[in-house]
Amino acid sequence: MQLGDINRQDGRPPSRQIADHLRSAIDRGDLLPGDRLPSEAELTRHYSVARMTARQAIQELRSEGRVVAEHGRGVFVRMPAPVRRLASDRFARKHREAGQAAFLAEAEKAGVHPAVDQIEIDRSAPPADVRERLRLAEDDQVAVRSRRYLADDRPIEVATSFLPLPLAEGTAIMEADTGPGGIYARLEDAGHVLDHFVEEVTARMPTADERRRLELADGVPVLVVVRTAYDTAGVPVEVCDTVKAAPAYVLEYDIPAR
Template sequence: MTESPVHHESPIYRRIADRLREQIMSGTLGDGDRLPGENALMAEYGIARATARQALAVLINEGLAVPRRGSGVYVRLFRPIRRHGSRRLSRQQWGQGTAIWDSDARGRAYTVDEIQIQREAAGEQAAQVLGAQDVWVRRRRYSVDGRPVQLAVSHFPADLVEGTAITLPDTGPGGVYARLGDLGHTPVHFTEEVRARMPLPGEAELLGLPAGNPVIVISRVAYAVGGVPVELNEMTLDAASYVLQYDFEA
């Protein structure tokens, strides 16, 4: 006869992680505070180093803690920026509404610290969405207070924007959307597809992400009147730095 399920207590490293997590969640350990290090855990619990490391790895992979070489393991901070999907239907006219999540983007300016613009063959998605074989692509990285928070890659149908300022570093007053307007293709409708996942190593490096930090990926398509797609913008956001807000009617 087969045995009934047995009682299993959590492994040591997990119980240690649970304890530390509780201290973080309860505020006993606050933003930026130092967690007990590997040596401290070894001494306190009488465990091997690998086990102490495993306990800390749990919190690191949960995005609650960040290791700093030669220094220690610290409580991670969450100071999001609020990104409005639709400004037009803003919270103003629904004044009773209180923001659920704090964000401190106010007063801090976006900085674009990298730009690459080139014409290239459309990838599978761009080709499918824009219905174009060649595209002009604008890649950039946004930072706030010197910290990178977002990667953005915009695709435009090459035939449409060839010879315009959209293919130049300086797109002029009003930016690319104003230039699309000059062409008679003002964007009037937007679709955003939002996903979240762990970053690839290249993304983690460009955004300076520690372990346990997911990214939010927004695939945004801009349509001109007549339903003509004029831009595909693929954005990769540090999930710890953003709260997305969308307003809409019933």
């Protein structure tokens, strides 16, 4: 692997130049996903810099989410996103009819083993933005389902669904196992045939709790997808607030040109 040398005439600090060299090596494919980066000691010797300078260079790449540190093993190029989320297909009825919720269908396509844990079910007053999206009255309550999704035992997403309580009460939506096809299959079983979804996508840094639950390194952002599901009568039946580990996902949208 060609790392180059420090240019002392360059206005960039040595740590930035080293980070640029490592970044270029990743972009060229000299360092592939899963490959170990040169250690701080190796960088210190190669560039004739202080160890702190080498550490700052590696930290820059960690803050970008390009590399991950594994305790006792070193720093490695981050593996590519395991899940491609195709919005135009993930909620297709064919998946529910096959007994698959959206995440299970996506994981199957990606060739990863899906799992769900940290399932919590509650009844409560909704946040103001959820109340507005669901068109609820001030004193209405919602069913709340929170869960964490994993791909090959790696946590990649935390999702919280809010449903008008009358739609969920007395159904498997209030159980840990919602049954084949998930929440949306149970809504359709009850006569609320789904018509369309509206999603809002933003990005931000995670909260301390999100960082812990998703096992994120410092500096790694999250994607926030807030989805509202509507039935054929135009009634909003669910709001799902999803926080995704940004490096774990590719969000793909197939948009007709009409």
